Amino acid sequence: MNNSIYGPKSNEGGWLWFIKAITGLLVIVILFIHLIVNHFVAPNGLLTYADVVKYYQNPIIPIMEIGLVAFAVSHSLIGLRGIILDLKPTQAFINIINWLFSIVGVGAVIYGIWLIFTIASRGAGS
């Protein structure tokens, strides 16, 4: 079962596995809406700056996108860590990965939220 994708990885810990599963499901739901809206609802897709800013004026969209960036970044980094753990790295390397991925993850989500608010605020008053 060492190489199984079912259930927690040998070194992953149950909580991280659980978070990965839940965020995976949430990403599927939000990504489905994200793809349909971006490619099919807008007449030619969200292809111009003005289209994107206008799209972000609906308050549900920034909330949804914040969820998407947080869930997608968490899921991808926990998953990447799981892949690295399968290579049987040393504990020192795992510690570095834990710190590095935590910083990258928190940084990416903060950056994503900043970008979302920046875009949403561009349309204010217009």
Add this chain to the structure above:
Amino acid sequence: MTEATNQSPVSRAVKWFDPRDRSINTIGFILNRITALGLTLYLFLHLIVLHQLADGPAAYNNFISLAHSPIFTFLEVLVVTAGFIHGLNGVRIALNSFGVGIRSQKLLLVSLFAIAIIVSLVFAFHMFTV
């Protein structure tokens, strides 16, 4: 697995991508890994390039016209394919983890690959004709 523990991390990494003597479940596992790496790369590139939105209309619209080249569109179709394979396979793994559909794993795997291909073709047609 005793053999595997004596191998270097690099040769263990290369072994993931070796499809010989693999069951369909293992191919599902390998595809899940490859799509995971591809989607992670895409996610971070996506976050970086969308910084163009903060730089204003000219920067973003220039980027979009670049992204409309056939190569970019083809790569985006690959992202859709990877997303559907990874997402549907994830649902299968979650269901199997709770004991659902274990007997029909192979059917589920073949079906999800078929769905991923069909959906990708629909997206490709739509993206190349818009």
